Amino acid sequence: MPAGVEQLDFGFRITAARIIAGIWLSTLLIRLWYLQGIHGAYYRDQSENNRTRAIRTEAPRGNIYDRTGRLLVHNRPAFNAALMLEDTPDVKGTIRKLAEITSRDEEQLLAQFSSRKAGRKFEPQVVMYDISREELAKIKVNTHNLPGVIITEVPTRAYPNNSVAALLFGYAREISKTQLETYRDRGYRQGDTIGQSGLEKQFEEVLRGRAGYVQVEVDARGNRRDELGIIDARPGNDLYLTIDIDLQRAAEEGLAGRRGAVVALDVNTGEVLVLASGPSFDANMFSGQMSAKEWERLTHDKNKPLQNRAIGNAYPPGSTSKVLWSVAGLAERKIAPHTVLNCPGYVVLNNRPYRCHKKAGHGAVDLERAFMVSCNAYYYQLGNMLGVGNMTKYLQIFGFGERTGIELPGEEAGTCPSESWKVERFHERWYPGDSVPISIGQGYLVVTPLQMASLMATVANGGTRHQPTIVKKAVNTQTGQLIEQPPRKTVVIDPKVIDPKIFEKVRAAAANVVGSRQGTGWRAKLEGVTIGGKTGTAQVVRLGSDAIKDHAWFVAFAPVETPMIALAVLVENVGHGGEFSAPIARQVLEVYFRNLGMLPETVPAPEHAAPELVEEDTESTGVEESEQ
DSSP states (O other), X not given: OOTTOOOOOHHHHHHXXXXXXXXXXXXXXXXXXXXXXXXXXXXXXXXXXXXXXXXXXXXXXXOEEOTTSOEEEEEEEEXXXXXXGGGOSOHHHHHHHHHHHHTOOHHHHHHHHHHSOOXXXXXXXXXXXXXXXXXXXXXXXXXXXXTTEEEEEEEEEEOTTTTTTHHHHOOEEEOOHHHHHHHGGGTOOTTOEEEOSHHHHHTHHHHOOBOEEEEEEEOTTOOEEEEEEEEOOBOOOEEEESOOHHHHHHHHHHHTTSOEEEEEEETTTOBEEEEEEESOOOGGGGTSOOOHHHHHHHHTOTTOTTOOXXXXXXXXXXXXXXXXXXXXXXXXXXXXXXXXXXXXXXXXXXXXXXXXXXXXXXXEEOHHHHHHXXXXXXHHHHHHHHHHHHHHHHHXXXXXXXOOOOSSTTOOOOOOOOHHHHHHHHSOOOOHHHHHHHTTTOTTOOBOHHHHHHHHHXXXXXXXXXXXXXXXXXXXXXXXXXXXXOOOOEEEOOTTTSOHHHHHHHHHHHHHHHHSTTOTTGGGOBTTBOOEEEEEEEOOOOBTTBOOOOEEEEEEEEOSSSOOEEEEEEETTSSOHHHHTHHHHHHHHHHHHHHTTSSOXXXXXXXXXXXXXXXGGOOOOSSOGGGO
């Protein structure tokens, strides 16, 4: 070895290198074991999601049909533009391009995007709802410039009859944030559709379908390349209603331009043939993306088109209540059909005069005559004979002051005035004068149009009060099997309480209201079918010095000999029931009996009542308006 050159210790360096290599290799093996063994499943999923997506597909809701199987509510395909955030490197930039391509307002799209709570990973977030075919084509052509943008097809509610029965159906639209917090545990997710009112809300669990999934293969930019598997969405169940769309349309045409309601029932089953409320709205406006301005216009409309007046509003029944008091007076034997009471144009009760609507008076009248000409003086005296106890008793027998139980949300109960009710409500005792207005359907008594239709159906069928129903059946769309519905209640009035012959007498009196030239319901007359009815004109509280016209009522059943249909018509603030509501009832009844083959195609219109009889139904209690 040359001098000055140290001998290198290669053995030490080799050993050190081996140790370092061993540590490195051990670390690598441990890491591989950690990745493959402990978190292998997680990273496999992450890797798979780099090229596949499971896209949730919304299920179509069940269809709704009328009693004859005619389609009333169904689904139409709608297309949404959504972002897959994991594939969108520049969200704002992509939305900007989307706005340019579709000529939409960029700020609105950004606001729409920002208003939605972030969903789950790999779940598309909607930016544009219900896009047009033209917009769809533009987006498809520019897919390469829109990374992460996907088009989703969703079933959207369609109402082919537009505003007809819209308040009955209600509407369904995207679940709100508040609703999502409540219903998340029932499987609802952001973007799902849920019933918001009417039948859509009441039968949500029946109509709602179950979502499916489509697994798709995508490229690095998130563009769909292939479908790898499908779990089909399960459609909702179908509803078949008791409604007859022909009658419903006739009723709404009769109400056109007015506020009011029409209810018609099958007297032998309680099935609802018509449930109309006006004004209405086009239910299709809720299917798309409604603007804040449209919603504000609808909710602030002074005519309140979102109110279902048939079940959700209560009104004084006016002289239509005389149907009930006639039954009560006969059942309590306070009067007989031949009992004659005098009407000089007023009656003095509790040292106070109460006027009849006919200033000259009707003279000596029996029940049939008083009912036909709607004599207030006769019923003031009858109400005084009955007393508040009996009036409350018969209101309860016919279900007033309680909800009928119809399968719709928002039903009002009305009132059943009584001594205890007044103490609880106003902390005052019942005064003798409180009973007087109630005897002609004013004062504390308020009812819904549905309740009045139920009263007429019960009188028409001889004393059986059926719970009104709007649904004939619910059917599983996949199996065709019927879905069990809650049983409906039927109350048979004890014949010892009300003799069935009493109903016959009242039906005969009601026939004269329409059939007689002197009856206040002359305008409801229909050649070929006998109709029994009762008009009513309910006073409305005046606001300061402004005069508000009275509510017009007409209740009826037909045919008188073998009743099949009963109905109630209310028109707000127009005047007399015989003038405004009776013709609407006639219009509905004409369609009903023509469809049954009981009337020819054309039926002559009734002659107008004599001018002096038009005023026969105006009520006046002689009490100051503030006490009404």
